[in-house]
Amino acid sequence: MSGPALQMRGVTKTYGTGALAYTALKGVDLQVDRGEFLMLVGPSGSGKTTLLSLMGCVLSPTSGEAYLFGEPLHGRTESQLPPLRLRYIGFIFQGHNLLPSLTATENVALTLELRGYSHRDAVKEAHHVLDRVGLLDKRESLPEDLSGGQRQRVAVARAIAGRPPLVLADEPTAALDAQSGMQVTTLLKELATELGNTVLVVTHDNRIFHLADRTIHIEDGRIVPPPRA
Numbered sequence: 453m454s455g456p457a458l459q460m461r462g463v464t465k466t467y468g469t470g471a472l473a474y475t476a477l478k479g480v481d482l483q484v485d486r487g488e489f490l491m492l493v494g495p496s497g498s499g500k501t502t503l504l505s506l507m508g509c510v511l512s513p514t515s516g517e518a519y520l521f522g523e524p525l526h527g528r529t530e531s532q533l534p535p536l537r538l539r540y541i542g543f544i545f546q547g548h549n550l551l552p553s554l555t556a557t558e559n560v561a562l563t564l565e566l567r568g569y570s571h572r573d574a575v576k577e578a579h580h581v582l583d584r585v586g587l588l589d590k591r592e593s594l595p596e597d598l599s600g601g602q603r604q605r606v607a608v609a610r611a612i613a614g615r616p617p618l619v620l621a622d623e624p625t626a627a628l629d630a631q632s633g634m635q636v637t638t639l640l641k642e643l644a645t646e647l648g649n650t651v652l653v654v655t656h657d658n659r660i661f662h663l664a665d666r667t668i669h670i671e672d673g674r675i676v677p678p679p680r681a
């Protein structure tokens with residue numbers, strides 16, 4: 453693992469082909485240093501989720517160069533991406549995306565088992581991270597028995613479990629009230645600082661902007677300078 457957390461040069465992403473082709477990213481140049489806590493903001497449809505999906509090894513770039521901790525992401529087929537995703541990425545989604553039939557512990561442990569942890573080690577790490585997000589007492593609860601903020605804290609625990617070097621969050625506070633949104637983001641920032649994760653949060657939520665080390669603005673598939681206030 454070497455180099456900055458992420459480097460992109462002239463990255464484009466086109467969905468579909470022929471008459472239906474749509475270019476969602478039109479040449480993105482971006483460097484993210486290790487340990488940064490970034491926010492990505494921009495209008496609906498500007499390409500935020502697309503950019504996050506490229507960083508998260510869910511989609512491959514159509515052209516340009518992208519490196520995740522020094523490893524090239526371009527020139528790979530999408531079937532070559534899951535191993536990279538497991539190694540480098542923790543995800544937090546807008547809806548918590550927890551599996552409804554699994555307890556908090558099982559939701560966190562499952563991701564770790566996919567990474568090769570034994571069941572026992574996965575449960576141990578799951579309890580550790582649930583403790584860190586203040587939910588050890590809810591470890592046997594199903595998602596439906598947790599509040600929205602608690603579910604999103606389980607999602608944070610799942611994303612940081614096993615210390616993936618890059619944590620990506622797509623509008624993690626969108627479904628939360630102001631207070632829970634602030635709590636979840638503050639918690640994520642504290643844990644990332646302590647564990648040394650690099651974090652990128654997509655958000656429309658101006659109540660949490662001040663927590664960012666740097667804010668990246670995207671418009672119509674391009675990174676743009678911040679709008680003047």
Ligand SMILES: Nc1ncnc2c1ncn2[C@@H]1O[C@H](COP(=O)(O)OP(=O)(O)OP(=O)(O)O)[C@@H](O)[C@H]1O
Binds near residue numbers: 467476495497499502
């Ligand atoms: N699978 C797809 N096939 C075709 N076009 C797509 C696909 N996914 C996204 N797009 C298009 O690419 C553009 C960027 O979409 P994206 O989801 O990245 O935007 P976004 O900034 O995350 O928007 P929002 O804030 O609404 O979530 C949009 O015009 C969208 O319609």
Ligand SMILES: [Mg+2]
Binds near residue numbers: 500501502
């Ligand atoms: Mg989106």
